[in-house]
Amino acid sequence: MTVTATTDLESDDAMLEMLPGLVRIYEEWAERYPDVQPLTVQFAADGKTGAGLDGVLAYPLEGHWLLVSFGLTELGEKTSEEPRVSGAGFEFTCRVPREDGDEAVPAWVLRVMHALADRFLSGSDLDVGHWILTPSPLGGEPANGDMTSLVIVPDTEVRAMDTPNGIVLFLQLVGLMAEEGEALQQAGTAAPLVALLRDRDPRMLTDPSREPVRL
Helix, strand or coil: CEEEEEEEHHHCHHHHHHCHHHHHHHHHHHHHCCCCCCEEEEEECCCCCCCCCCEEEEEEECCEEEEEEECCCCCCCCCCCCCCEEEEEEEEEEEEECCCCCCCCCHHHHHHHHHHHHHHHCCCCCCCCCEEECCCCHHHCHHHCCEEEEEEEECCCCCEEEECCEEEEEEEEEEEEHHHHHHHHHHCCCHHHHHHHHHHCCCCCCCCCCCCCCC
């Protein structure tokens, strides 16, 4: 994954005119955070047409970053044959801790979102309730310690939106501690663990420093 410069979305009028689907995503989240201007992190294509995510909108909120991907859905003209669904039908979201005044989007969470998109585009089925176990800390970041797994849930604020190109769901990626991932694997379902995580934190922050939840 190659990350290009982080920019102010509103400053790139040409990009917005060409990508009405991206504008629609921006407008949907602007209804929730009208006074917050997101940063736009664009991923270089590395010579692979249509490979992976185009980028991420990063909202610097109080206490956390809200990250919203763009590129899995149809950002420009409608090209797929399914009129009811835009592209893959979903974009990823994720929420990670942010210190006051921090304007640098954590690189590790960008790597996680990019890798999940690549996994989907390679043929893996990703949907609400699915989980991914990994042998190393999320995003390859040693500081993430025992947070080695992910579960996919409906976004805690915006579950879906309508666009001219079809519906777009927002699937939130939530980091799990190693023992949580093992317990989830043994149970064969994510539902009980997700319910406990939501009770503890309705935002479902992916915070590698938090204490594990035990079923």
